[in-house]
Structures are given as C-alpha cells and as structure tokens.
Amino acid sequence: MAVAQEHAPQTFISKYVFSTDHKVIGLQYILTALFMGIVGSALAVLIRAQITWPEKALVTPENYISLVTMHGTIMVFFVVSLALVSGFGNFLIPLMLGARDMAYPFLNMLSYWTVVPACLLVLASFLVEGGAAAAGWTAYPPLSALPEAVPGSGLGQTLWLLAMALFIASFTMGGLNYIATILNCRARGMTLMRMPLTVWTYFMSAILGVLSFPPLTAAAIMLLLDRHGGTSFFLPEGLVFGNETLPHQGGTPLLFQHLFWFLGHPEVYVLVLPGIGITFDLLATFARRPIFGYRTSVWSLVVVGFLSMIVWGHHMYVTGMNPYVGEYFSIATVLITAPFAVLGLNLVASLWRSRIRMEVPMYWALGTIAVIGLGGFGGLFLATSISDIYFHESFFVVGHFHLMIGVVTVLSALGGTYYWFPKMFGRKMSVGLAKLHFWTTYLPVVAVFALMHFQGLSGLLRRYYDHTIYEFQEAGIGLALPITILVFVVTGSQLVFIYNFFVSMRRGEVASANPWNGTTLEWTAPSPAPHGNWPGALPVVDRHPYDYDPAAPAEADFKPQGTVA
Amino acid sequence: MSETAALSRPRASDVLFLVLLGVVAMLFAGFTAAYFIRRPAPDWVPIAIPLWSWVGTAVLAASSVTLELARRRESTGLQRVSLLLGCAFLAAQLFSWSGLAQSGIALPSTPHGAFYFMLSAVHGLHVIGGLCALAWVTLSDRPLRLVAAYWHFMGLVWLYVLFLLAS
Amino acid sequence: MSTSGAAPRSPAFGLLFYALGILVVAGFAVGWLPEVSSAHGHGIDRVIRYLLLTTGTLFLVGCLVLGRFILTYGRGAPQEGAVLSERTQLLWAIVPVLLMCAISEVGVLVMALPVFGEVYGEPAEDAFEVEVVGKQFEWLVRYPGPDGVLGEVDHDKVHDSRNPLGLVKSDPAARDDIVLRGQLHLPVGRMSIVSLRSLDVIHSFTVPLFRTKQDTLPGYTAFTQFTPEKEGTFELACAELCGLGHYRMQGTVTVQSEEELAQWLSEQEPWL
Ligand code: HEM
Ligand SMILES: [Cu+2]
Numbered sequence A: 001m002a003v004a005q006e007h008a009p010q011t012f013i014s015k016y017v018f019s020t021d022h023k024v025i026g027l028q029y030i031l032t033a034l035f036m037g038i039v040g041s042a043l044a045v046l047i048r049a050q051i052t053w054p055e056k057a058l059v060t061p062e063n064y065i066s067l068v069t070m071h072g073t074i075m076v077f078f079v080v081s082l083a084l085v086s087g088f089g090n091f092l093i094p095l096m097l098g099a100r101d102m103a104y105p106f107l108n109m110l111s112y113w114t115v116v117p118a119c120l121l122v123l124a125s126f127l128v129e130g131g132a133a134a135a136g137w138t139a140y141p142p143l144s145a146l147p148e149a150v151p152g153s154g155l156g157q158t159l160w161l162l163a164m165a166l167f168i169a170s171f172t173m174g175g176l177n178y179i180a181t182i183l184n185c186r187a188r189g190m191t192l193m194r195m196p197l198t199v200w201t202y203f204m205s206a207i208l209g210v211l212s213f214p215p216l217t218a219a220a221i222m223l224l225l226d227r228h229g230g231t232s233f234f235l236p237e238g239l240v241f242g243n244e245t246l247p248h249q250g251g252t253p254l255l256f257q258h259l260f261w262f263l264g265h266p267e268v269y270v271l272v273l274p275g276i277g278i279t280f281d282l283l284a285t286f287a288r289r290p291i292f293g294y295r296t297s298v299w300s301l302v303v304v305g306f307l308s309m310i311v312w313g314h315h316m317y318v319t320g321m322n323p324y325v326g327e328y329f330s331i332a333t334v335l336i337t338a339p340f341a342v343l344g345l346n347l348v349a350s351l352w353r354s355r356i357r358m359e360v361p362m363y364w365a366l367g368t369i370a371v372i373g374l375g376g377f378g379g380l381f382l383a384t385s386i387s388d389i390y391f392h393e394s395f396f397v398v399g400h401f402h403l404m405i406g407v408v409t410v411l412s413a414l415g416g417t418y419y420w421f422p423k424m425f426g427r428k429m430s431v432g433l434a435k436l437h438f439w440t441t442y443l444p445v446v447a448v449f450a451l452m453h454f455q456g457l458s459g460l461l462r463r464y465y466d467h468t469i470y471e472f473q474e475a476g477i478g479l480a481l482p483i484t485i486l487v488f489v490v491t492g493s494q495l496v497f498i499y500n501f502f503v504s505m506r507r508g509e510v511a512s513a514n515p516w517n518g519t520t521l522e523w524t525a526p527s528p529a530p531h532g533n534w535p536g537a538l539p540v541v542d543r544h545p546y547d548y549d550p551a552a553p554a555e556a557d558f559k560p561q562g563t564v565a
Numbered sequence B: 001m002s003e004t005a006a007l008s009r010p011r012a013s014d015v016l017f018l019v020l021l022g023v024v025a026m027l028f029a030g031f032t033a034a035y036f037i038r039r040p041a042p043d044w045v046p047i048a049i050p051l052w053s054w055v056g057t058a059v060l061a062a063s064s065v066t067l068e069l070a071r072r073r074e075s076t077g078l079q080r081v082s083l084l085l086g087c088a089f090l091a092a093q094l095f096s097w098s099g100l101a102q103s104g105i106a107l108p109s110t111p112h113g114a115f116y117f118m119l120s121a122v123h124g125l126h127v128i129g130g131l132c133a134l135a136w137v138t139l140s141d142r143p144l145r146l147v148a149a150y151w152h153f154m155g156l157v158w159l160y161v162l163f164l165l166a167s
Numbered sequence C: 001m002s003t004s005g006a007a008p009r010s011p012a013f014g015l016l017f018y019a020l021g022i023l024v025v026a027g028f029a030v031g032w033l034p035e036v037s038s039a040h041g042h043g044i045d046r047v048i049r050y051l052l053l054t055t056g057t058l059f060l061v062g063c064l065v066l067g068r069f070i071l072t073y074g075r076g077a078p079q080e081g082a083v084l085s086e087r088t089q090l091l092w093a094i095v096p097v098l099l100m101c102a103i104s105e106v107g108v109l110v111m112a113l114p115v116f117g118e119v120y121g122e123p124a125e126d127a128f129e130v131e132v133v134g135k136q137f138e139w140l141v142r143y144p145g146p147d148g149v150l151g152e153v154d155h156d157k158v159h160d161s162r163n164p165l166g167l168v169k170s171d172p173a174a175r176d177d178i179v180l181r182g183q184l185h186l187p188v189g190r191m192s193i194v195s196l197r198s199l200d201v202i203h204s205f206t207v208p209l210f211r212t213k214q215d216t217l218p219g220y221t222a223f224t225q226f227t228p229e230k231e232g233t234f235e236l237a238c239a240e241l242c243g244l245g246h247y248r249m250q251g252t253v254t255v256q257s258e259e260e261l262a263q264w265l266s267e268q269e270p271w272l
C-alpha cells in the first residue's frame, strides 16, 4: 500500500509553499511564529528599555502603548497560538494518531494561508498614520473605538480588527479540522482513552477555541460598526473629547468586556493545555514509566475546559460589574485550581519510581512543571475577588499571565522542538548548544516573571510609560533594572536556539526513526516522516500510549503503542 | 482515509459540519447576549420589521421545502429552483434595507435598527456562503445532504433572528 | 546513539527545584506590600497572607517533592512497582481536589467574605460623600458645597478650562459646588463614599495604600467606599489604560481630621 508516496507532490511550490501535507503546514506555522516571535520580542525589549530608563524617553508615550498592545497581540495570537497550537498541533496530531494526514488537508492549507495576510496586516499597522493599535491587547472601547481617544485608534486599530478577523477565521478552520481528525482518523485500535495526552489537550483546545472565538467575532463586528458605522453598541452618551460631545448614546462598554473575556479566558487554556500535554509526553519518555493518573488527567482536562467557559468575569471584578456576580465568578474560578492540582500532582507523581534519563527535552519538561506550579500559585491571588482589588492591573498580573501563557507554552514548545526535531528533519540538535540555551533561558525567565510578581505586590502598575513620578511605585521600579538585564540574557539566548535549529537542520547528527525509544506512534514512522507518514500500511494500536517499564533492562524497557505491519 | 474506513467512527464530514453549526450558533449567541444587554437602554426605539422581511421569510421557507424535495427525489431541477429562491431571499432583504433607509432609518439611527441591519447582514453572509456551496454541489453533481442541512439550519437561524428582533 | 550507555544524569535539577521553591516563596513573603492605611485594607492583606501561607506551602512542597524525585530516581536504578491500580490513581486525584477546594473556597468564602461586606456592603450612615471624575488625563474632584447637594451637570457644557465638569449655572445646587483638579481631601477615621464617573474613556480610581481600586465607566456612576485610617497624603493613580497619558493621571489624597477638613473646605471657592 505505497499509495502515499506516489501522491507526494513534486514541484517546489506544491511541496513547500502551497503544500497540503500536515507536517509541512505545521513547520510553516512554526517558522511564521518564529519570525513573529522575533518581532514580538524586539517590542518586549523596547518596552523593558523604556520602563527601565524612562528619563531617556526612548519612545513617545503614544508609541509606548502601541508597543505594549502589539507585543501582547503578536505574542498571544501570532506566536504562541501559531507555534504551539497550530504548528505543533498540525505536525503531531496525525502522526500521534496514526493517520496519513489531517481529515481535510486542503482546509488545512487554506487555514495557513489565511493567517499569513493577518500577520502582514499586523506588521503593516506599524507604518500607518497614528501608528499601530494602542488600546491594549484587550482593545476595550471607548479607547479602541475612537481615534479622538488615542492616535492608534485610527487606521491602526482597524487593521488590528481585520487581522483578528482573519486570524479567527484561520484558527476556526484549524479547530474544525483538529476535531474532525481526532474523532475520525485515528488508527485501528486507537480508542479515545488510548490517545496520547498531547492529542487530548489539542482536542480540548480545539473545542474551546471554536466555541469561544465566535462571540469575540460578534464583538469585533460591533466594534467595527461603532468605529465606522456610527452605531453605539459600546459607546454611551456624553463622551467628551476636546470640549466636543460625541453623538453616541446608550451603549455600554462593559458589554465588550464580557464578550472579549468570554473568549479571552478560554483562550488562555487553548494555549496552555497543549503545553501541559506536551510536557506529559516528554515526561513519560524520559521518566521511562507510564504517566501517573492518565485517566484522571483526561477528566481533569475536560473539567478544566468546561469550567474555563464559565469564569470569564474574573477579569472584571473592579470594572463596575455587580459585585455579587463577581463573587459568583470568584467562587467558580477558584474551583479550577482543583483539576489543575490533579494535573500538577500527576505530573510530579509521574517521576515516582521512574528511571529518569536526563536528555535535553526532559530539561524543558521538568522546568515546565515548576512553572505550572508557580503560575497556579499566583493565580489564586487574582481569582479571589477581594485580593484582586489590589492586584488588578498591577505587575502581579503581568508576571502571572506571562508564566502561564508565555513561559509554560514557550518552554514546552522549545522542549517539543528538541524532542521532535528528529521526526521533522531526520537529525538531532546539538546537545551542547541546547544545554547552554536551556540554562540561559530557564533561570532568567523564571526570575524575570517571579520578580514581576514582587513588583506587583509592591504596587507597581502595568501599562505605565513612566513609573518614577510616583512615590508608591519606587520599591517596585527598583527591580526594573535587574529584570531588564535578565531579559537581555533571555533574548540573546534565543539566538543560540535559532542558530542550533538552522544549522542542525542540515548538519545535525543523523537520527534513527526512534531516537529516544519512545512509545507513541510518531516514532514508528521514519525520520523524517515522508508524505503520508508511513511508507507502508498504517500502524495498528494495541495498548495505552505510555507502556514503559522502569524495572526492565534499559534497552528493552518500552513497548511501542502500535505496530506497523 | 480509506484505510480506517471500516471502523465505526463518526464521518469526518459530519463532525466538521456539526461543529461548524456550533460555531455559527455561538456567533449568534454572542449577538443575542449583546441584544439583551443593550435593549434596556433609554435610547431604545423599536422599529417595525419591514414587510419585505416577512416576504423573504416565506421565500426562505419555500426554498427549504424545495431543497428538501430535491434531496429526497434527487432532482437537480428543484435544486436550481432552491438556488433561485435563495437569491430571491437576499433580494427581499435588500428591499427591506432600502425600505428602511427610505423611511429615514439608517444604521446609526436607532439601536434596534442597528441590530436589524447587523443581524440580517451577518445572516445574509451565511446565506451567501450556503448559496455558493449549493451552486457548487449542483454544478459538480455532489451529494446534497450536508448542504441541505446547512440550508435548513440557516433558515432556523433566520426565524430565530426575526423572533429576537420582533419580540 | 544516546540511549546506549549510562543514562545521562543531572542532580543539578533536584537542587534547582529546591532552590526555586524556597527562593520564590521567601521572595513573596519578605514584605513587598506597602503599609496599609484603610480599614478594609487590613482584611485584603489578611487574604493575601492567607493565600501566601496555604498555596505558598503547597508550591514549596511541590517543588521539594519534584526535586527529591529527581535526585532519587535520576540515578538510573531499575524501579519495581511503578504502576499503581486505577483505583489508587483515582484516590490520589481526590486528595488534591479536596485540598484545593478547601483552600480556595475558604479563601473566598471565609477569609474574603467579611471584607466583601466592607467593600461592597451598605455604607455607613454618616459616610462622607464626594465625587471623582476621570478624564484624559486628570482626576476632577467635586464637593457639594454648603448645601450638601451635588448640582446638575451637562456634558454639552463641558469645557476643559472654563467648566471642566459642565456644571449647569441655572441649577442652584450646582452653583456652590467646589471643583478641584487632582486633589482629594478626606476625613480620617470616617467612611468615605466616592462616586466615580468618566467623561471619555475608562479610567480606574486607585489608591494603592488604601487597597482600593474601582473603574470609572463613561455613562455610568460607580461607587467605592473605604475608611482612611491615618492622616497624611497618599497618591491617587489610574489603573486602566486610558490613552497616552495614562501614566501621568496622578492625584493626591489628603487625609485630615474633621476640623481641618471643614476648615479647608470652607476656604475653597465654588467653581462657578
Ligand atoms: C521575551 C519575553 C517577554 C518579555 C520580556 C515580555 C515583557 C512584557 C512587558 C514588559 C509587558 C508590558 C507590561 C506593562 O507595562 O503593561 C508585556 C505585556 C504583555 N505580554 Fe509580554 N513579554 C514577553 C513574552 C511574552 C509572551 C511569550 C507572551 C505570550 C502570551 C506575552 C504576552 C503579553 C501580553 C498579553 C501582554 C499585555 C499587553 C497589554 O497590556 O495589552 N509576552 N510583556
Ligand atoms: Cu481568565
């Protein structure tokens, strides 16, 4: 049944540009995200420089809030979503399920080519009059609705909204495809309860994504109409700018916030769950024992997914929402810590009676576990509505969400890159450089965001161009310089990674089909996996995904999940 | 795909289709929430639903009937009739818009009107999508099942939108 | 190939997570919170300390266990009995569920609820009332004047320099209203109710040392209540991105004795 290879595309264009192969599309996403990540990090460095040396006035105040807004937007939607969810998701799901490709390869290609113009719009928005959007990545009206309110709310915000629309369209196509693939294209014998946890997390992530993005789309449409159609969905009566009263009336700004966070909160889980899934898979391979509590982990994921759709109001405790409603949201939100703690316990317990092989991907997996813990630790302070009165809009929040949606996701994506690189390119990445990269990334990045928690405790407010004019922010801003120095280290460290990535692609040590002695199905395919993934018949699954035995001799301590006839 | 076809799994196209309906439903759920939050404001002046919209509703209902018959009898003729009726629905919507505009109700005039324009436009875009799919299956002679189901679903969504706006 | 030969080891990781847990929890605990200066603020700080103690302990224990496991099981020795029955694994899930539900709901329902009453409950009868209005990029403060009534305002009459709040001249209650830019004076030891409005975008009224924060929404009046405990001046800032001057929406809150406050108020001229 060597059908697959005969259909392999031959020309450069059909092989690498308009490819319908899930692995090529996955890599296209990852490389696009890498590029956008360089942009997003450059913005972060500029932000840090301005905060640290406000007296130098490196940027203007209006450019500063554009930087913050675009950094957040790019990182959330065009780096983490693209790399981890769309990139690794595409690459891994068919391989781990034992499928030849996604259920709808053409839709998959369409989804990628829809997000490319979105990236271009985002980049172009820096060049337009008034500059890029400047109302925060949350784009709250009236600020985001009125060019009178801030220059970035001119053309820049329109481009932002159009880019988001394209992104949502692309992400929804991707999500539909993931769900269809997972429910339909699993190999023979691959029951749902035999799927690797990575695939489970992509499944939950896709469900959350397709259900929570549409209300944001509705909000974006209404915001566009408020901006360009003269309507007043979000704009109340009596807005005064420059002594002129605007004609709007009757709208309510809180409506937008509800619709935004109805997406915004689940989006956090859309991003972080795959990170947790990948961590589980890496952990099993290098702890050489089955995942502790596979079933309870799956159920926790489902519960987390469900709860995440009914807690959005915890971002709005001090907005003027009815405080009793806020109290409901608080009670519901803190419940999420329960399934999360189960996941955390299962991660740690998966090391119990294990036989750890400390290979490079394991560094990242272990590192990620601690960051999940630290993120959860900070989360409760923000979920409890009363303590959030103090922490809301402070650097505590900045530290917390970076750990969860920035660090957990990026660390697991990096670990995943080292782990699956052989499957992508048939070679391994340099171990020496990888270790250098790990230590110069992990230590400073955890320190940076832990220190931001301390800044938040001391009262430092976020989205501030200059903190030094306030006495109460003196203690917090004292930490700015160490943080910024560490940020420079982290940023420089990524150059090591990029170098390692591109050089190893051509010159790395050649890898076998299963270089880590892994059990999941992708390791039964050749490295690099050809078009159609398995040259012969598809694998047939006869066991759970993590059949390792730490009591067996080292070379025979694993049984692959499936066999290829 | 054929290699796992023997397994008793939901069809990929059915999954894709059902989730797509979920996406559309959530979109209109978002608008519904907005509608109910916006309505109590003091500037809410109800507008009358234009007559043309009711005509359009009848046309849309008729198109669902003809499409269902087309599916059951595998008749391309009825399929084409449904296509035409779908276009007629859109035309009726355009008439209702211009009627409103003539009576001085533009997009920004009243919030109720704004919801009317917006919801009918969003629904209309989904209908256009359905028409494209219908034209495609008609021309390429593919099975009608999912397109017909989508069409009925958009008919229901339209009834819902109308109920929301008229209630 | 990497899998042959001795398994790579790295005890450094065990120590890393020991250090991480200890340093982070210690860092949280070393007293970053600025001194609190309002009645309900003590309650907020108590909730924060409660969470620090409980979840901090959990995080620390988690890190120590993680480190311990790495040190113990990183030696490459074969391990028997790694796999537990489904039932035991399920039981091990119930432990964290109960623990977290208990810790977190005690936080919300036991520790925080009394503070909730102070922050959002019925205000004191004799509360001191004042209005604060956010606009790009300053805080406008309005006292009702001798008649004790805030007069009518009209947004069409707003003029940055001449009439920043748009006071309506024809309303007698408005004619004695006192309007100040960026300075709020409040009595010590008595509850203040600040009614909050905005003229343009969303701002957020925050006095960090009072542990108070409330957004000001255009088209809507919000309230925040608190009881300053100490005399002195405190900084007022904006905690919601409101445009390019967000960072400089500074104000001062002067807390003084009733007599001093009355004296000061009597010295202020009505705006109109
Ligand atoms: C290179 C590492 C990074 C550094 C140094 C960094 C730093 C920062 C800083 C300084 C801010 C502004 C804080 C403020 O004053 O409000 C910020 C905001 C933000 N960052 Fe990052 N960040 C990094 C990576 C990421 C990643 C990977 C994400 C992915 C989710 C992310 C998401 C955000 C978001 C959503 C905001 C809020 C933007 C807003 O306020 O509208 N960042 N970041
Ligand atoms: Cu949230």
Ligand SMILES: [Cu+2]
Residues within 6 Å of the ligand: C202, C203, C204, C238, C239, C240, C241, C242, C243, C245, C246, C247, C249
């Ligand atoms: Cu502000």
